[in-house]
Amino acid sequence: MAARTIYECAGEVSAIDACAVLRGIxxxxxxxxxxxxxxxxxxxxxxxxxxxxxxxLEQVVVNLVVNAKDATAQGGTITVQAGMVDAQNPLRPxxxxxxxxxxxxxxxxxxxxxxxxxxKSHLFEPFYTTKPVGKGTGLGLSTVYAIVTQAGGGVAVSSxxxxxxxFTVYLPAAT
Numbered sequence: 001m002a003a004r005t006i007y008e009c010a011g012e013v014s015a016i017d018a019c020a021v022l023r024g025i026x027x028x029x030x031x032x033x034x035x036x037x038x039x040x041x042x043x044x045x046x047x048x049x050x051x052x053x054x055x056x057l058e059q060v061v062v063n064l065v066v067n068a069k070d071a072t073a074q075g076g077t078i079t080v081q082a083g084m085v086d087a088q089n090p091l092r093p094x095x096x097x098x099x100x101x102x103x104x105x106x107x108x109x110x111x112x113x114x115x116x117x118x119x120k121s122h123l124f125e126p127f128y129t130t131k132p133v134g135k136g137t138g139l140g141l142s143t144v145y146a147i148v149t150q151a152g153g154g155v156a157v158s159s160x161x162x163x164x165x166x167f168t169v170y171l172p173a174a175t
Contacts, residue, residue, distance in 0.1 A: 015174030018050050018082045018104050019043035021057045029065050029080065036075035039065075048082045050104035050171040052151045057106070057171075060147055063140040064108035064167050070131065071112025071165060079109040084173065098154050102173040109166045115159040123157060144169070 022043040033039050050057070061080065068078045083105050087098045115123075122128045124145040129138035144167075148155050152172045159165035 015049050016052060016054050016057065018048040018057060018106055018171070019046045021054050022061065022080060022082055022106070024054075025058050025061065028062070032062070032065055033069045033078060034073070034075075037069065037072045038077045040077065040079045042079065042081035046082060048084055048104040048106075049174040051174045052147075052171050056147050056151070060144050060169060061106060061108065063144050064169075067140060067167075068108055068110035068112060068165070071110050071114070073112075076111035076164070077109075078111075080106070081109070082106045085170070087170065098170055099152075103153065103170040104173050106169045106171070107166060109164070111164040114161045114163045114165055115157075116161050120157060120159060124155075 022041055026041050029041065030039055065078060065080065072078060085103050085105050087100055087103050119130060123141050125138075126142040127138040128142075129135075131138075145155055148169055148171065153170045156168040156170070157165065158168075
């Protein structure tokens with residue numbers, strides 16, 4: 001279980017350190033990817049306080065890493081990193097609509113196959129999958145989207161065929 005800086009009672013969350021959660025699930029993430037994939041977790045010296053339960057953040061990150069693993073099936077790199085940003089209004093068009101303020105950011109970056117615009121337009125739809133029958137449910141990214149938006153955050157996606165993908169999760173910062 002992840003190391004937690006958390007005050008949780010009956011599902012109410014005050015704050016967690018996203019970097020502590022990432023460090024806590026490092027071993028699990030490494031078991032998810034093949035030996036042909038380099039996994040880099042960049043969360044060592046940072047403190048990224050966000051308003052979300054540790055279990056929910058774990059679920060978000062694991063779903064994104066599993067998708068990145070599938071995109072890098074022929075080898076490559078997956079990088080998971082965290083940091084803080086100040087969101088201004090309006091944000092760049094490639095970013096989700098967010099209220100101005102401070103956000104914790106967790107990004108999952110892969111050097112995999114990438115996605116075209118048609119695939120990107122359906123990413124967060126429940127049961128949408130590009131995987132063969134029996135290899136995926138199409139619920140991973142819709143779950144990510146639901147968790148993040150319910151927390152008051154957003155998910156930005158940058159991808160192109162042959163260029164890999166970047167999923168950036170914005171979560172309201174905890175004070």
